Amino acid sequence: MQTNEKIEGVEDWLISLALGTPTMATMFEGLCQRLCQMGIPVDRALLAWATLHPLIETESVFWRPETPVEHEKFRHEQEETEAWLKSPMRRVWRNGERQFRRQLDRSAPDSEFPLLAELKGQGFADYLVLSTPFELPSVEENHGNTGVLVSWATRRPGGFTDADISAIGYLQKRLALAVRANVQAQITRTVAETYLGRWAGTQVLNGQIRHGDGQSIEAVIFYCDMRESTAHAEKLGPDRYLRLLNRYFDATAGAVEAQGGEILDFIGDAVLGIFPIAAEGLQPAAARALAAARMSAARLRALDVADLLEGTAPLKAGIALSVGRVMFGNIGIANRLTFSVIGQTVHAAARMEALTKDLRQHVLLTEDIAGYAGRDAEPVGDFHLAGFRDPRPLFALRLA
DSSP states (O other), X not given: OOOHHHHHHHHHHHHHHHTSOOXXXXXXXXXXXXXXXXXXXXXXXXXXXXXXXXSEEEEEEEEETTEEEEEEEEETTXXXXXXXXXXXXXXXXXXXXXXXXXXXXXXXXXXXXXXXXXXXXXXXXXXXXXXXXXXXXXXXXXXXXOEEEEEEEEOSTTOOOXXXXXXXXXXXXXXXXXXXXXXXXXXXXXXXXXXXXXHHHHHHHTTOOSTTOEEEEEEEEEEEEETTHHHHHXXXXXXXXXXXXXXXXXXHHHHXXXXXXXXXXXXTTEEEEEEEOOTTOHXXXXXXXXXXXXXXXXXXXXXXOXXXXXXXXXXXXXXXXXXXEEEEEEEEETTEEEEEXXXXXXXHHHHHXXXXXXHTOSEEXXXXXXXXXXXXXXXXEEEOOTTXXXXXXXXXXXXX
């Protein structure tokens, strides 16, 4: 029999977790272990929750005694499995129920839920699902269902007692508080990193939120712009053009991220990326930027847009790489800011990209970057870039 003192001890522990940032797996494993220490015979437990993330819809943590906890993430595009479609937890989630219980050693399992027959065959005597709702943003597919959903199962003959269920329900509400704090922190970071980028999002969450906050850094700038975008937009209309644009961004901005760069902005159909120069110097950043340019060009050549554009010609874009000192920080007005880079290095990349069409080149480089491209950098001449006093030597990147 669990005492009030034991319950209060676990409650205090859960409240302390809500004030920190433990992982969900650590938190749930700790609760399950403490319930067992209190004499509540939990032999299997599954915690599930919805989140707000561009890739992930829901997550779960699965616990069993003497077995490492399993943390699983489910992507938006994943199809619902047969096991989930016929699970008691889905029924509770979809119907907005608060509790589902089946005492497996007292009656035959519902044929509606194959999991119950499976659990009975494994010697489980009682199965309980409790829902603890709370309000947090989530994707539309969750039908407004947010909170935690937990299944508890035991092998003890006779199952859970009323006191067990009362204690589990009481502590699950406290668990939900800790989960909510954890998920809220995850959502905050996800939104910051999704709309600002990983590095910029981290700077903002670390306190750089005032107008003018920022720092001067050395970096390689990646600037890419789609060719014939106006004609594509007029021909396709908003919905189909958006589909084309997202495929184009997957190919180009996706390459920047794949090579360790950061996307700072989408300017219409242009991509502004950055490869900061760390303590090791220019060479690694230049190598990553050159790899991103090559990857972008290769992905664009391979991109299948036949369902949107007539013919088989690949989608085209101009890419420019420049290097130098930039100001990286908050720009805008006091109550409407964006975290981006400004400076002549950025202007140079934009001016160079505009020249790619006239020079019939896919990728243009400044002299500093060309030095790291070796024989793949071909000089194309000296050019006056708008806003710059002296002409600059430019190089084309030879692509495979």
